Amino acid sequence: IVKAQLDKSFTQLSTKDSDGDPPEVIALSALAFTHESSGNLRGAFAAYEQLEKYFKGSKRREDSLFNLTRLSYRLGYTDLTQKYGSEFKKAFPDSKKVEVAYELMLSNLFQSGKYASCEELATEGKASAAPKTKLHDLALHLEGASKFYQGKFREAQPLLQEHVALYPDSESKVGAAYFAASNLAKLQQWPQAASSLESFLKKYPDASENAYLPYALLDRAEAAFKEEQNDKALSLLNQLNKDFPGVAILGAASTLQGKIEQQVGQTKKATESYKKALKLANDVGDRASQAEALYHLVALLGNSELDEKPNPNMKDALPYYAEFWKNHSASPYAAKVAVGGMAAMVEAKRTEEGLKNLKETIARMAKRPNPVGLDRAINSYTINYLAARAAEGKDASVAAEELRKHYYAFPGIDIKDLRSRALLMFAVLGVYQEGYNVAIKERNKELASKNQGQMNALFKNMKREFPLNKLSDRILMSLGDYLRTQTASPREAIRYYEERLKRSSKKD
Numbered sequence: 001i002v003k004a005q006l007d008k009s010f011t012q013l014s015t016k017d018s019d020g021d022p023p024e025v026i027a028l029s030a031l032a033f034t035h036e037s038s039g040n041l042r043g044a045f046a047a048y049e050q051l052e053k054y055f056k057g058s059k060r061r062e063d064s065l066f067n068l069t070r071l072s073y074r075l076g077y078t079d080l081t082q083k084y085g086s087e088f089k090k091a092f093p094d095s096k097k098v099e100v101a102y103e104l105m106l107s108n109l110f111q112s113g114k115y116a117s118c119e120e121l122a123t124e125g126k127a128s129a130a131p132k133t134k135l136h137d138l139a140l141h142l143e144g145a146s147k148f149y150q151g152k153f154r155e156a157q158p159l160l161q162e163h164v165a166l167y168p169d170s171e172s173k174v175g176a177a178y179f180a181a182s183n184l185a186k187l188q189q190w191p192q193a194a195s196s197l198e199s200f201l202k203k204y205p206d207a208s209e210n211a212y213l214p215y216a217l218l219d220r221a222e223a224a225f226k227e228e229q230n231d232k233a234l235s236l237l238n239q240l241n242k243d244f245p246g247v248a249i250l251g252a253a254s255t256l257q258g259k260i261e262q263q264v265g266q267t268k269k270a271t272e273s274y275k276k277a278l279k280l281a282n283d284v285g286d287r288a289s290q291a292e293a294l295y296h297l298v299a300l301l302g303n304s305e306l307d308e309k310p311n312p313n314m315k316d317a318l319p320y321y322a323e324f325w326k327n328h329s330a331s332p333y334a335a336k337v338a339v340g341g342m343a344a345m346v347e348a349k350r351t352e353e354g355l356k357n358l359k360e361t362i363a364r365m366a367k368r369p370n371p372v373g374l375d376r377a378i379n380s381y382t383i384n385y386l387a388a389r390a391a392e393g394k395d396a397s398v399a400a401e402e403l404r405k406h407y408y409a410f411p412g413i414d415i416k417d418l419r420s421r422a423l424l425m426f427a428v429l430g431v432y433q434e435g436y437n438v439a440i441k442e443r444n445k446e447l448a449s450k451n452q453g454q455m456n457a458l459f460k461n462m463k464r465e466f467p468l469n470k471l472s473d474r475i476l477m478s479l480g481d482y483l484r485t486q487t488a489s490p491r492e493a494i495r496y497y498e499e500r501l502k503r504s505s506k507k508d
Contacts, residue, residue, distance in 0.1 A: 174211070334361045
């Protein structure tokens with residue numbers, strides 16, 4: 001009898017729960033309201049979480065799930081804002097509060113620096129929103145801004161410009177105008193960037209209303225420097241230092257000042273500016289500015305010539321070189337530091353260490369989609385490798401053959417990486433070409449014939465191993481020129497030039 005009564009009670013309770021109307025729902029909803037009314041947001045959030053966890057069938061779920069999204073955003077619970085916001089728009093796609101949920105989720109992702117996720121959600125939100133709505137405004141702005149922060153500058157520009165044109169009175173109008181202007185500088189469209197940034201600074205000169213003002217001053221100074229308006233650039237940097245003494249970008253500003261001073265031959269001032277930039281970057285933990293300042297110090301102090309005279313103190317670059325490799329070996333400046341510090345490393349009789357760093361940098365760069373400066377790094381490695389072998393007393397022909405074998409199986413570069421391997425083999429081709437030129441100058445027919453044979457053999461291997469579509473624009477042109485001017489079959493150059501022209505027409 002007792003078992004039957006218990007089963008009956010349980011069935012009634014289960015039915016009531018599935019209807020979404022148990023007393024606990026009303027009690028928890030009232031508790032959440034009371035907590036939030038008294039300022040206890042965490043208490044309210046906990047009550048709504050209990051509702052979501054135990055009473056998903058509640059008729060009040062739309063409100064409680066939305067409140068979880070709203071409160072998690074206010075409390076700074078980044079992951080939970082996304083979790084509950086996603087669940088809300090999935091469970092209640094026709095709710096009047098979906099747009100607000102999107103706005104909370106987008107703002108949450110952007111503010112927490114999750115730009116890839118923000119871009120994806122912004123694209124989705126923009127597609128679901130009608131133009132001229134608050135959601136479309138925000139989604140368009142954050143889609144462009146997220147691309148900006150991810151370095152997708154070409155993709156970002158039309159979105160940023162569209163937002164400025166569509167929403168001149170947007171709540172995001174200041175940020176949108178800054179991103180649109182600054183992005184032109186990132187694209188190195190300096191005249192357009194200068195004009196847009198100038199307009200931005202004139203339109204929003206009040207720092208209390210324009211959080212982007214110091215960044216715009218730095219961007220405008222960079223544009224002035226690129227247009228060789230050094231006085232203008234220095235004036236803007238002075239304004240930045242005077243009006244914003246605590247801003248985090250002062251390290252980058254000092255680096256720019258050093259570049260201006262170096263360009264006009266003020267080496268000592270430039271050195272002090274770079275040192276100041278490094279200290280400021282260290283103070284705020286700005287790793288990008290740290291790496292850039294170290295690069296400039298290495299390149300300036302480690303140059304074999306200083307103020308058009310032999311540099312007697314290249315060793316001054318070595319502490320900065322060591323600091324860079326200790327803390328920033330994966331930085332985009334690694335190739336420049338490896339190349340720029342090589343002369344100082346050679347002078348300090350640390351050639352092999354310098355070559356090791358350069359070799360590791362080449363291997364790391366080869367894994368990137370568009371490794372800017374890879375050919376320069378390979379050329380520096382080639383020159384210093386051969387110089388080191390010469391210092392050991394090895395014959396130039398023997399050293400060139402060692403280089404060829406070394407480059408054919410270069411450590412860290414996959415055998416399938418045809419792009420990088422082609423650059424390496426082309427560097428060897430250049431060594432043979434130089435050997436041939438020297439032999440001709442010295443009228444050494446035997447050596448000239450040997451180098452010519454090595455060039456021909458290497459070119460045949462490259463022709464067999466590297467399809468045209470895997471070769472860089474530079475190598476296509478160089479191989480075409482080599483075939484046209486240095487071989488008995490100049491017409492073979494045509495297909496290399498045609499491939500290069502084909503790429504140009506696609507870009508146009």
